[in-house]
Amino acid sequence: MFYKNILIFFSAKNVGFTAFDMSGQGRYRSLWEHYYQDCEGIIYVVDSSDKLRLVVAKDELDMMLQHADIRHRRLPILFFANKMDMRDAASSVKVSAALGLERITDKPWHITASNAITGEGLHEGVEWLTNQIKENVGNNINKR
Ligand SMILES: Nc1nc2c(ncn2[C@@H]2O[C@H](COP(=O)(O)OP(=O)(O)OP(=O)(O)O)[C@@H](O)[C@H]2O)c(=O)[nH]1
Numbered sequence: 302m303f304y305k306n307i308l309i310f311f312s313a314k315n316v317g318f319t320a321f322d323m324s325g326q327g328r329y330r331s332l333w334e335h336y337y338q339d340c341e342g343i344i345y346v347v348d349s350s351d352k353l354r355l356v357v358a359k360d361e362l363d364m365m366l367q368h369a370d371i372r373h374r375r376l377p378i379l380f381f382a383n384k385m386d387m388r389d390a391a392s393s394v395k396v397s398a399a400l401g402l403e404r405i406t407d408k409p410w411h412i413t414a415s416n417a418i419t420g421e422g423l424h425e426g427v428e429w430l431t432n433q434i435k436e437n438v439g440n441n442i443n444k445r
Pocket residue numbers: 323324325326346383384385386387415416417418
């Protein structure tokens with residue numbers, strides 16, 4: 302099996318990130334769980350222009366939230382309602398409703414409309430995540 306697991310380093314507000322770009326393709330989703338234990342935050346990118354796959358994205362999110370390595374942790378989750386530039390893209394409010402985000406009451410989460418091509422929305426989202434992780438590290442939340 303071929304899998305391109307890209308390691309990305311980025312730094313915001315003196316917080317260094319090591320990020321793994323997991324594929325959303327069906328055949329690779331079983332790999333996600335191997336990263337849950339060691340992660341401090343999740344960035345969940347959905348295609349706002351693909352209404353059918355939003356249903357799948359919700360199912361996958363539900364499974365992730367119920368996973369033993371996620372369920373009891375106060376992991377911050379950043380959602381990108383991506384492809385906001387597409388004519389038929391759903392708004393971040395609609396994406397939030399489709400994913401049922403209001404049900405997530407035990408973890409901090411945030412949704413931002415984004416355009417991965419121009420970078421719109423990325424800064425706002427990453428800034429939110431950075432603050433959350435900083436807080437958690439400061440309070441020793443999610444310490445292993
Ligand atoms: N119009 C538009 N196209 C986008 C945007 N973000 C990504 N794309 C395009 O969508 C296609 C898929 O992008 P990828 O980055 O490969 O998507 P991915 O989520 O990594 O896909 P997998 O790794 O296969 O799960 C590419 O052609 C991108 O150029 C966006 O915000 N707007």
